[in-house]
Structures are given as structure tokens and as C-alpha cells.
Amino acid sequence: MILVTGGAGFIGANFVLDWLAGSDEPILNLDKLTYAGNMDSLAALKGDARHVFVHGDIGDSELTSALFAEHRPRAVVNFAAESHVDRSIHGPEDFIQTNVMGTMRLLQSAHAYWQALDEEAKPSFRFLHVSTDEVYGSLGPSDPAFTEDKKYEPNSPYSASKAASDHLVRAWLHTFGLPVLTTNCSNNYGPLHFPEKLIPLMIVNALTGKRLPVYGDGQRVRDWLYVKDHCSAIRRVLEAGVVGETYNVGGWNEKPNLFIVNTVCSLLDELQPRPDGKSYAEQISFVPDRPGHDRRYAIDASKIERELGWRPTETFETGIRKTVQWYLANPDWVSKVQSGAYRQWLETNYQARA
Ligand code: NAD
Ligand code: DAU
Helix, strand or coil: CEEEECCCCHHHHHHHHHHHHHCCCCEEEEECCCCCCCHHHHHHHCCCCCEEEEECCCCCHHHHHHHHHHHCCCEEEECCCCCCHHHHHHCCHHHHHHHHHHHHHHHHHHHHHHHCCCCCCHHHCEEEEEEEHHHHCCCCCCCCCECCCCCCCCCCHHHHHHHHHHHHHHHHHHCCCCCEEEEEECEEECCCCCCCCHHHHHHHHHHCCCCEEEECCCCCEEEEEEHHHHHHHHHHHHHHCCCCCEEEECCCCEEEHHHHHHHHHHHHHHHCCCCCCCCHHHHEEEECCCCCCCCECCECCHHHHHHHCCCCCCCHHHHHHHHHHHHHHCHHHHHHHCCHHHHHHHHHHHHHHC
């Protein structure tokens, strides 16, 4: 089996569902179930013996050591993290605790387990760390896209904590020999995305008649990748990636935020028109910017294509349509995640921007 951490979050849950749809190899899913972890996302796996869920923290060394000893995974895929930039601005501590300390403790447990494997099993073990393009910093409008050898220049507490975790993963290979792989991916979107992030927030706010808060002038650029394509890239890196290498993963799809929000509005206008016949775009509201807001991210994903033969299968047009359709078809999932804690976050982040 493989050990997946953070498998009740957005990308982790998509990864677990896709993995078990295509393989009978079981998954041990370790998740702390923070506000971002959601068992409803895994409801389709209820009663499926191939999915073993454990509620716990990657920073709990006693727990992870026991899990390695009992389940003897052949690989770890580490998704577990605090992932929202705005939350890292309001409260960075949890980011350091999970992304830095938690990753370090998981590496320690994985290393102790790996060291005791027999000589046949040792070389095929993998620790795949899922990271982000944000560690590379911000690009100017005409700078080349990030390649794997771009210098790390993180600008937010979130990206700084992910950069630290990437460096720890690298150190566990060079110092201790643990067979690691790292992926650095651009912005994901798709089903099961928690509505604190741009695309699901815009869909949910639009449908509930709220304003659509666009930071600054809406001209910041992100490189968007459909989440299922990210999952297939991770499977490919796990299968064929070279130990110690990092692989950039992206959609070749750079778009300004305002374009994204207008696209969501047009799709909603088509698929679920407003009762008054007006466009959802009327709800767009420009609000004060995110402090330290990175201008542009762009991934050069040619290495993973050249060396491992991976390319995204969705275009932005097909992926965003599927995404909007998924939110329209799953109102129960959406309403359940809008708990008191979620409403409190909206107040914290958006009231000062009113
Ligand atoms: P998410 O916030 O939706 O999910 C994170 C999951 O990790 C949640 O289920 C949460 O409960 C769990 N978790 C948090 N702390 C934990 C801990 N200490 N121990 C165990 N579980 C814990 O995040 P996501 O968007 O699915 O991102 C997953 C990973 O991919 C993160 O490492 C993130 O940095 C990276 N990433 C995300 C994106 C993106 O666009 N969302 C892009 C590139 C990389
Ligand atoms: O690039 C990969 C990263 O993408 C991941 O590592 C992060 O985990 C993930 O959250 C995402 O980070 P971003 O900060 O780019 O995503 P977010 O959805 O928060 O914001 C996308 C853009 O939209 C960003 O330029 C800020 C802007 N934005 C966001 C929100 C929540 C708004 O204009 N309004 C909003 O209300």
C-alpha cells in the first residue's frame, strides 16, 4: 500500500479517489481533519477496504512510526499542509507547525522505517513531497516561466514554510539517503476545492448573491491546472521519477484573476442564470489587495513532459466548465463546508476589505 497524508483535503481527496478508481493497491490516508479536511469528499469510499483512514497529525512521530510499522507502505505521498496564503498572513504559526515541523517529523519516521527495510525493498521506497510553484517567488510580466533550477524566493509565510519543507526533503536525501521526489505545481482547480480559494469562492458567492471580491486590480496572473491532471502527474512521478529530482507541474495556462472571475460568471450565466436576468459579473467588487501579493506565477513544465511523458489533458475551457458543473451538482457538499468556522474566516478576511 501507499501512505497518503492530507488525503481529506482538496488535492489529496481527488488523488485518493482517482488512485482507487484505477488501481487496487490500498491507501493508508492520514489526515488531521483541520477546517480544510473533509470526510464528505471521501464518502464514495465508505466501506471500501482499500481505503484505510487514520485521523491524526503528520507531526505525531509516535503515531506515524506505528503506522509505518503496521502497514509497511512502499511509498509516501505528502499532501498534508496548511495551504491558504491569506490564512498564513493572519496566522502563520500553524503553517510552521505543520509545513515545517510536521514535514520534518514525517521525514524522520519515514527514514527510520526505510532504514530497517531489507536490501530488496529499500531502493524502491519513495517519499514524494507535494509542493508549490510559490516557493520560486514572483515573476515580472515578461520573465521566463519557472524552471526547476529557479532560485527559491518565497514571499508569503505560506510559501516560506513550503520552501523550508522542500529544503528539508532535499536534506533527508543528501544527508540520510532517503529516496525522495518533489513536485512543484501551479494553481489547481476542480471538484472538492474548499471555497476559501479564488475559483470556488467566486462560484459559491455568486450563487448566494454575495459580492465577488477581486484583490487589487485583478491583473495578478496564475497558471491554472485541473486537479485531476495534477493527480496524474504525481502518479507518473511516483512511478518513474528519478530519486532526488524535482518536477515542475503546470497547465501552460496563465490567466489574470479578473479573466478567471469573468469566465466563472459567464458559465454561471449560461448554466444557472440569475433570476433577474442580469450577469453574475455585476457582483464583481474590487477590494484592497493581499499584502505582498505575488504578481505572476508561470510554470515551465517541459522537464516532466520530456523525461516522464506527462502533459495535462484538460484545457482551461473544459476544466473550468466541469468545475462549475460539479459545484452546481453538489449543493450538499457546498452547504456542509460552510460551517460557522468558515463564516468566521470570511469575516476575518473580507470585512476589513469592505
Ligand atoms: P488543503 O488545504 O485543501 O488540504 C490540506 C489537507 O491536509 C487537509 O485535509 C488537512 O486536514 C490536512 N492537514 C493539515 N495539517 C495536517 C497535519 N498536521 N497532519 C495531517 N493532515 C493535515 O490543501 P490542498 O490544496 O489540497 O493542497 C495539498 C498540498 O498540495 C499542499 O501541500 C499544498 O501546499 C500543495 N499544493 C497545492 C496547490 C493548490 O493549488 N491547491 C498547488 C500546488 C501545491
Ligand atoms: O500556486 C500554487 C498555490 O495556489 C498553492 O500553493 C496554494 O496552496 C493555493 O492556495 C494557491 O495559492 P494562491 O494564493 O494563488 O490561490 P488563491 O485561490 O488564494 O488566489 C488566487 C489568486 O486570486 C491570487 O492572485 C489572489 C486572488 N484572490 C484570491 C481570493 C481568495 C482574489 O482576488 N480574491 C479572493 O477573494
